Amino acid sequence: KAGVTQTPRYLIKTRGQQVTLSCSPISGHRSVSWYQQTPGQGLQFLFEYFSETQRNKGNFPGRFSGRQFSNSRSEMNVSTLELGDSALYLCASSLERGAGTDTQYFGPGTRLTVL
Amino acid sequence: QKEVEQDPGPLSVPEGAIVSLNCTYSNSAFQYFMWYRQYSRKGPELLMYTYSSGNKEDGRFTAQVDKSSKYISLFIRDSQPSDSATYLCAMKLGAGGTSYGKLTFGQGTILTVHP
Numbered sequence: 001k002a003g004v005t006q007t008p009r010y011l012i013k014t015r016g017q018q019v020t021l022s023c024s025p026i027s028g029h030r031s032v033s034w035y036q037q038t039p040g041q042g043l044q045f046l047f048e049y050f051s052e053t054q055r056n057k058g059n060f061p062g063r064f065s066g067r068q069f070s071n072s073r074s075e076m077n078v079s080t081l082e083l084g085d086s087a088l089y090l091c092a093s094s095l096e097r098g099a100g101t102d103t104q105y106f107g108p109g110t111r112l113t114v115l
Numbered sequence: 116q117k118e119v120e121q122d123p124g125p126l127s128v129p130e131g132a133i134v135s136l137n138c139t140y141s142n143s144a145f146q147y148f149m150w151y152r153q154y155s156r157k158g159p160e161l162l163m164y165t166y167s168s169g170n171k172e173d174g175r176f177t178a179q180v181d182k183s184s185k186y187i188s189l190f191i192r193d194s195q196p197s198d199s200a201t202y203l204c205a206m207k208l209g210a211g212g213t214s215y216g217k218l219t220f221g222q223g224t225i226l227t228v229h230p
Contacts, residue, residue, distance in 0.1 A: 004158070031215075031216055032216075033216035033217070033218075035218075042203075042220055042221070042222045042223060043159075043203065043205075043218075043220040043223075044220075045216075045217045045218065045219070047216075048215050048216025048217060049216075050215065050216070055215040055216065056214075056215040056216050056217055058217070090159070092216075092218075094216070096216075103149065103161055103164050104161070104216075105161065106151075106158035106159045106160070107158050108156075108157055109157075109158050111156075
């Protein structure tokens with residue numbers, strides 16, 4: 001079974017631009033979560049989508065948004081990029097059977113550099 | 116104060132040593148505990164998943180949870196150079212509500228096993 005895939009793997013943007021990152025979950029997985037990883041803050045939760053609905057959101061500004069499609073693929077968007085948005089953006093998928101016990105499997109991440 | 120505290124190291128050990136990695140947490144509502152391994156330029160890979168207090172063993176890895184002390188550990192026996200990576204502890208609240216898709220991570224411990 002193929003793992004979580006993320007595209008693109010690397011991205012360089014300039015301040016003020018916007019960016020869209022894509023995530024394809026493991027086949028059959030319905031929940032997709034996004035995280036930002038930086039050396040200073042570590043891994044921080046951005047948001048989670050299930051059945052095209054955002055169910056949970058972390059403490060990030062409104063410039064960070066996402067969506068999920070009917071095939072469970074997800075995208076996240078960052079508008080008006082700032083230097084501090086440079087990070088590894090990770091996507092994770094899980095079955096989400098509702099018991100809270102499902103584990104998350106991570107993709108390789110998209111490395112975003114903002115100049 | 117962060118909800119999950121983890122000593123970032125770095126930790127350097129000789130091949131064959133027993134490695135002990137630890138995390139403490141402040142939120143007693145955490146119910147699920149995980150250890151992930153992350154190699155450079157890769158996404159986190161799930162190593163261990165535990166729910167209740169006590170020990171769980173999988174090959175050379177043993178995860179230990181002490182909910183009364185809010186303390187979790189990962190032990191690696193007979194460590195190998197291929198174990199060199201960053202080890203992340205992660206925790207999840209019970210099912211539903213603000214727990215959807217959200218893992219709270221420690222800062223990660225950088226481990227090097229030298230031949």
